[in-house]
Amino acid sequence: MDIAALLMDPAAWAALLTLIALELVLGIDNLVFIAIVSSKLPQAQQSRARRIGLILALSLRIVLLLLIGWIVTLQAPLIDLGITGTPGAHGEPTFETAFSGRDLILLAGGLFLLWKATKEIHHSMDREGDSGELLDHDKGIVQIGFSAAIAQIIALDLVFSVDSILTAVGMTDQVPIMITAVVITVGLMMLTADPLAKFIEKNPTLVMLALAFLVMIGVVLIADGFGVHIPKGYIYMAMAFAAAVETLNIVQRERRTRAREAKS
Secondary structure (H helix, E strand, O other), rough: OOOOHHOOOOHHHEEEEEEHHHHHHHHHHHHHHHHHHHHHHHHHHHHHHHHHHHHHHHHHHHHHHHHHHHHHHHOOOEEEEEOOEEEEOOOOOOOOOOOOOHHHHHHHHHHHHHHHHHHHHHHHOOOOOOOOOEOOOOOOEEEHHHHHHHHHHHHHHHHHHHHHHHHHOOOOOOOHHHHHHHHHHHHHHHHHHHHHHHHHOOOOOHHHHHHHHHHHHHHHHHHHHHHOOHHHHHHHHHHHHHHHHHHHHHHHHHHHHHHHHHHH
């Protein structure tokens, strides 16, 4: 199907809008991780790191879309441990022991997220910098090098990109539609990346909440790698609920601060 025919096809537009919405939801994980990693850089480098991270995410997704035939093969089993999982309610194994390329990527990404989020939680609790790493005492955060931040962003971009592309493949077989959806989605993420990072920096308690989200996402990626598919709707509903509760806490703290200032 050529571009002109796609533009005149209502089904193509429906698929595009659906993919954009889906990619935005899936992109939340990526955006939160980039915000957390970039916050460890000096102030002057943070916005640049976020832009580079999102450009790399866009580039990876487009390259993977052009290699769509190879990406689909990532779902074929590569390793089979030959272990039968415990039967579930309907008699099927509760986990898989035949791992595809996608499964291995998700497992590696999930373990990396767990390690990274746990390490950042430790640093948030360790304000004195006992770990020996470079500590910004004004903010109580451990700083990292620019190259290290970009390397971490690239690693997670790859995981999220593979998962995103395989999801898109299940919705349409038109590569131009998928590329358009990815470009629009990453463009919207670029617009929201700096405001999100500044909002997190302004409200330090959100950092711990975001790190908790990363731990949860890491667990979900590992479970998915073992064939235990947790509906993403449950995950994002839990994240939305927790964010709403924290928003109420922020509003309450601001009102108390204003009341104290008014009295003084």
